[in-house]
Amino acid sequence: MKAAPPTGEAAQAPTIYEVAAKAGVSIKTVSRVLNGEPNVRPAVQQRVRAAVAELGYRPKMSARGLAGGRSYTLVTFLDEGLTMDHWRIGRSNPYVERLQFAGMLQCRKAGYHLLVELLDPASPRVEQWIQSTLAALNPDGVILTPPISEDKKIISLLERFGAPFARLSAIPSDAACLTISMDETAAAAEATNHLIDLGHTRVGFISGGPGFGSSALREQGYRSALAARGIPIEKRLMADGGFTFEGGKQAAAILLKDKNPPTAIFASNDEMALGAIHEATRRGLAVPRDLSIIGFDDFPAAQYSIPPLTSMRQPIDSMGVLAVQRLIENAAKQRGAPMPKDRAVVPHALVVRASTCPPPRTAAKRATKA
Amino acid sequence: MKAAPPTGEAAQAPTIYEVAAKAGVSIKTVSRVLNGEPNVRPAVQQRVRAAVAELGYRPKMSARGLAGGRSYTLVTFLDEGLTMDHWRIGRSNPYVERLQFAGMLQCRKAGYHLLVELLDPASPRVEQWIQSTLAALNPDGVILTPPISEDKKIISLLERFGAPFARLSAIPSDAACLTISMDETAAAAEATNHLIDLGHTRVGFISGGPGFGSSALREQGYRSALAARGIPIEKRLMADGGFTFEGGKQAAAILLKDKNPPTAIFASNDEMALGAIHEATRRGLAVPRDLSIIGFDDFPAAQYSIPPLTSMRQPIDSMGVLAVQRLIENAAKQRGAPMPKDRAVVPHALVVRASTCPPPRTAAKRATKA
DNA sequence: AGGTTGATTGACAGCGCTGCCATTTACAGC
DNA sequence: GCTGTAAATGGCAGCGCTGTCAATCAACCT
Numbered sequence: 001m002k003a004a005p006p007t008g009e010a011a012q013a014p015t016i017y018e019v020a021a022k023a024g025v026s027i028k029t030v031s032r033v034l035n036g037e038p039n040v041r042p043a044v045q046q047r048v049r050a051a052v053a054e055l056g057y058r059p060k061m062s063a064r065g066l067a068g069g070r071s072y073t074l075v076t077f078l079d080e081g082l083t084m085d086h087w088r089i090g091r092s093n094p095y096v097e098r099l100q101f102a103g104m105l106q107c108r109k110a111g112y113h114l115l116v117e118l119l120d121p122a123s124p125r126v127e128q129w130i131q132s133t134l135a136a137l138n139p140d141g142v143i144l145t146p147p148i149s150e151d152k153k154i155i156s157l158l159e160r161f162g163a164p165f166a167r168l169s170a171i172p173s174d175a176a177c178l179t180i181s182m183d184e185t186a187a188a189a190e191a192t193n194h195l196i197d198l199g200h201t202r203v204g205f206i207s208g209g210p211g212f213g214s215s216a217l218r219e220q221g222y223r224s225a226l227a228a229r230g231i232p233i234e235k236r237l238m239a240d241g242g243f244t245f246e247g248g249k250q251a252a253a254i255l256l257k258d259k260n261p262p263t264a265i266f267a268s269n270d271e272m273a274l275g276a277i278h279e280a281t282r283r284g285l286a287v288p289r290d291l292s293i294i295g296f297d298d299f300p301a302a303q304y305s306i307p308p309l310t311s312m313r314q315p316i317d318s319m320g321v322l323a324v325q326r327l328i329e330n331a332a333k334q335r336g337a338p339m340p341k342d343r344a345v346v347p348h349a350l351v352v353r354a355s356t357c358p359p360p361r362t363a364a365k366r367a368t369k370a
Numbered sequence: 371m372k373a374a375p376p377t378g379e380a381a382q383a384p385t386i387y388e389v390a391a392k393a394g395v396s397i398k399t400v401s402r403v404l405n406g407e408p409n410v411r412p413a414v415q416q417r418v419r420a421a422v423a424e425l426g427y428r429p430k431m432s433a434r435g436l437a438g439g440r441s442y443t444l445v446t447f448l449d450e451g452l453t454m455d456h457w458r459i460g461r462s463n464p465y466v467e468r469l470q471f472a473g474m475l476q477c478r479k480a481g482y483h484l485l486v487e488l489l490d491p492a493s494p495r496v497e498q499w500i501q502s503t504l505a506a507l508n509p510d511g512v513i514l515t516p517p518i519s520e521d522k523k524i525i526s527l528l529e530r531f532g533a534p535f536a537r538l539s540a541i542p543s544d545a546a547c548l549t550i551s552m553d554e555t556a557a558a559a560e561a562t563n564h565l566i567d568l569g570h571t572r573v574g575f576i577s578g579g580p581g582f583g584s585s586a587l588r589e590q591g592y593r594s595a596l597a598a599r600g601i602p603i604e605k606r607l608m609a610d611g612g613f614t615f616e617g618g619k620q621a622a623a624i625l626l627k628d629k630n631p632p633t634a635i636f637a638s639n640d641e642m643a644l645g646a647i648h649e650a651t652r653r654g655l656a657v658p659r660d661l662s663i664i665g666f667d668d669f670p671a672a673q674y675s676i677p678p679l680t681s682m683r684q685p686i687d688s689m690g691v692l693a694v695q696r697l698i699e700n701a702a703k704q705r706g707a708p709m710p711k712d713r714a715v716v717p718h719a720l721v722v723r724a725s726t727c728p729p730p731r732t733a734a735k736r737a738t739k740a
Numbered sequence: 741a742g743g744t745t746g747a748t749t750g751a752c753a754g755c756g757c758t759g760c761c762a763t764t765t766a767c768a769g770c
Numbered sequence: 771g772c773t774g775t776a777a778a779t780g781g782c783a784g785c786g787c788t789g790t791c792a793a794t795c796a797a798c799c800t
Contacts (some may be wrong), residue, residue: 012532013505015756026780031758039778058502062441063756065432066785070758087471088672092462101457104486110483113485113507116474132428136482162382245674300460304615304677385786394751401788410750433786440788463754 014055023051034059061113065138073113074327075139076100079148082121091245095316096301099145099168102320110328115139121151130157141165141327141339143320147211164330164339166323169314170344171213178326180319180344184214187348188221188268189228191294191312194350195264196229199358200292203231204262205271207249208243215243218268218296241272248275256283256291260300263359264292269313270299277305277355292356308353318346384425390665393421404429431483435508444697445481445509450490455600461615464669465686469515469538472690480698485509491521500527511535511697511709512689533628534700536693539684541583542713548696550689550714554584557718558591558638559598561664561682564720567600567633569728570662573601574632576621576642578613585613588638588666591686607632607635611642618642622649626661631649633729640669640681647675647725662726680725688716 020027025044032040040048065071078096086093090279092114100116112123117133117231120126134142142165148154151168155175158165166178173179195203205222208215217239226233235355239254241247248267252275255262273295277287285291287307295302298313322344391395395414402410403418416692421427448466456463470486477484487503490496504512512535518524519537525545528535543549565573575592578585589608596603609624611617618637622645625632637643643665644733647657655661657677665672666685692714700709701740 013508017756027757028737028759028780030779032779035758039776041778044778056498056501057506058506060436060508060756061506062432062435062508063785064758066430066436066755066787067757068759069785071432083471090673092464092467092670094462097467099460101453115483115485118478128426131383131426135426136428138383138430138432173650213701298784303460325425387786397787398750398789399748400751402749405788409746411748414748430786433755434788436757436785437787438789439755 013060014057016057016059017049019048019055019057022055023048037320051181053289057090060363061317063111070140070331072111073115073136073137073139073191074103074107074141074143074324075115075117075133075137076103076143076145076146077119077154078145080118081122082147083118086096094301095297096145096318098300099143099232099320101293102317103143103324106324107328110324112140112324112328114324118135119148119154119165121154121280123147127157128324129153131161134163140331143323143327144170146170146214150211150213159338164327164337165297166327166339169212169214171217172249174341176338176341178339178342178344180325180346182213182319182346182348184217185221185224185312187312188218188223188266188296189225189346191296192222192225192266192293193229194310194352195266195294195356196225196231196369197291198264198292198356200262200264201231202260202262202264204237204239204255204265205242205255206239206248206255206265206267206276208241208268208272209247212243215268220265222268236354241267241275243269243272245271245275247273249279250275252276252279253283256280256285262291264294264356266296268296270295270302273309273311273355274301274305277307277309288357290360292359294356299352302351303353305355307355308355310356311351313349313351315346315348322346383430384427386427386429388395389418389421389425389427392425393417393656439508440510440701441508442481442506443485443509444473444477444511444694445485445487445503445507446513446515447475447487447489447518447524448515450488452517464671465667466515468670468686469513469690471704472687473513473694476691476694477698478695479617482510482694482698484694489518489524491518491524491574496524497527500524501531502534504531509533509692510701514538514540514695515606516540516584520581520583527710532706532708534697535706536697536709538689538693539582539584541587544711546708546711548693548709548712550692550716551584551729552689552716552718553590554587554686555594557682557684558588558636558666559595560591560649560665560718560720562592562595562636563599564680564722565636565662565664565726566595566601568634568662568726569727570632570634571601572607572630572632572634574607574609574625574635576611576618576625576635576637578610578611578638579617585638592636592638604664611637611645613639613642615641615645615648618645619649620645620705622646623653626650626653626655634664634726636664636666638666640665640667640672640679643681643725644671645680647677647679658725658727660730662727662729668721673723674719675725677725680723680726681721683714683719683721685718692716715730 016027016030020030030048033045104114142163146169149170159175169181215363238249241251267276273293276293280287280291295309295311298311302309302311312326386397386400390400394501400418403415474484512533516539519540529545539551577589592720609621611621637645637646643663646663650657650661665681668681672679673683
């Protein structure tokens with residue numbers, strides 16, 4: 001009487017017409033209830049919900065996307081080169097894994113879906129690629145992971161295309177987007193202080209590669225912590241590890257073969273810290289007895305290393321959840337509108353495990369093999 | 371002249387109408403070219419492709435999905451409980467990670483997208499949940515991972531709903547679907563033989579939990595290998611590790627505290643093998659000198675353990691690629707039709723690293739602490 | 741040359757939903 | 771009781787594509 005299904009056949013999956021018929025309302029009212037729009041009497045809402053439940057109805061994503069402009073989809077862009085490298089050598093990428101999963105769980109709560117795409121910022125056709133990808137997927141929001149989250153070109157492209165996006169672990173810029181990160185500098189300083197508090201004065205530092213904004217920030221934290229304690233900053237106590245396990249190993253090798261090696265090393269991510277432990281162990285140094293090592297990020301692997309790694313936690317899960325939340329909120333509020341410039345700082349925390357302790361009494365006692 | 375965009379305004383993203391106008395053909399012809407349908411003159415194809423390239427056009431997924439019934443989307447179902455457990459304790463799940471990534475890469479090639487969903491087989495509303503999820507997403511195919519791939523109920527549900535699906539690492543059933551796996555039994559036998567060939571006669575076995583079809587198969591391979599060599603099968607040389615690190619540790623503890631402990635252990639997955647190494651080391655046993663340990667799966671972590679783990683490779687990447695390929699082929703051939711019952715076996719391979727070697731001369735020489 | 745077949749193309753109707761606008765209904769206020 | 775206003779609904783036109791089927795065109799027969 002109110003509305004009839006256009007198809008006279010028993011459909012495989014129920015459509016909004018069936019629900020409307022069963023509830024005795026128009027499809028538009030069903031739509032209202034489903035989308036939480038106001039001005040539907042409680043009694044009617046109940047009837048609709050009952051019909052929905054009975055039919056096991058769920059609106060078809062593609063139909064919603066086509067009609068409403070909202071795709072109920074969020075996309076995460078990963079750096080193609082970085083990801084493929086990880087992939088080839090069979091290393092997992094905890095950052096991506098945690099982020100993706102946390103994001104997915106959060107999306108689920110809102111009936112959203114999270115897609116993952118690889119993006120090669122160096123490709124000559126990035127612009128075209130981004131445009132067509134956005135067109136095809138029509139995502140309600142985009143999540144940028146490092147190092148892409150720091151890429152000026154990508155950022156301005158996304159801005160130009162008017163896509164709401166969030167940048168993770170990045171230095172705030174004045175782009176119209178949400179930037180989510182921890183206070184890298186403060187956290188790095190705290191990590192360094194942990195070592196100093198333990199009694200170390202020769203504290204080595206392994207930095208990450210350029211291209212990652214956090215790299216510079218963490219180094220700055222290290223420097224400022226030393227400076228604040230009146231400890232001189234020595235170039236020979238610093239080496240680059242490019243944020244990789246191998247790089248960390250090599251950097252540690254350089255630091256440790258010095259005539260006057262550090263008694264503690266702050267590696268600016270866990271992978272490098274693990275590499276450093278590996279290298280130290282290989283050289284016959286006991287960690288932490290002979291050499292304390294602290295990492296950064298507190299990736300899952302940190303708790304299972306030997307010895308378990310002391311690290312500064314970067315709350316990736318929270319960042320993922322927050323990004324998803326805000327992106328969805330934005331989409332719900334004003335479809336298609338870019339996300340207003342904003343900044344969110346998530347709290348970090350020192351996680352003390354077994355890879356750090358006070359320095360050995362006599363530094364000379366250590367036996368350092370070539 | 372042939373076709374005009376229905377909207378008189380400059381759209382944000384180009385639609386098929388713009389392309390058609392620019393190429394001077396009807397939208398249907400553009401559609402044909404884009405979908406590789408036959409019967410379009412080469413000259414016309416070229417014009418269309420040029421227009422597509424110039425505009426950076428890509429068909430909108432939702433429109434395609436709505437109109438054609440194909441969503442260009444594949445869904446992977448993960449076991450909710452298992453996944454959440456991994457998640458909470460901060461362990462990564464290499465199986466899922468590799469599968470998902472390999473699948474994603476393969477999807478990309480065909481313009482497809484891979485979604486990941488959590489499914490709780492124990493929920494009283496699974497049926498409803500699956501139905502509505504399939505309705506909402508309308509995926510062109512579903513990938514089932516263990517232990518869900520073994521779940522009778524889920525399988526029959528999927529069959530009933532007519533969704534084409536692939537089961538990974540599962541024992542073939544007579545459901546209308548593709549079953550992809552390695553020859554678990556043969557592989558397990560080969561792993562066992564590797565140990566026997568090395569000279570071991572007391573070979574322990576750590577089994578996985580029930581619910582995983584591969585668990586029984588691997589144990590069978592172990593048994594048959596021993597039998598084939600005339601080595602008696604002893605209950606005390608076997609323990610259950612539930613496919614987890616902790617379980618592997620505990621199982622190893624049980625095996626090693628025996629009066630006449632094994633000189634080698636075959637753990638039926640890498641996680642347990644790593645746990646076994648951990649336990650052995652904790653007890654003062656050197657791996658592999660005092661105790662050889664072989665794993666199964668050859669997960670990425672195997673190559674980074676200390677010592678690097680000898681393992682039997684399960685080609686998860688290939689399985690993911692294959693599943694995606696076949697599912698897409700099926701969708702292209704006959705939209706909506708269930709996948710014909712089929713079986714694919716992917717090749718395994720022994721990867722010898724440093725955790726296995728001949729047994730010690732005198733077993734009594736070993737010092738086994740409680 | 742007329743007819744026939746098959747290749748090539750276009751017209752058009754939806755797919756299932758939401759946005760916009762019209763309509764109806766419910767309550768105030770006077 | 772009668773407008774005025776806001777709350778509740780319904781009607782309907784698409785969103786951008788693909789499927790179906792009809793129309794056109796070219797080459798091939800007899």
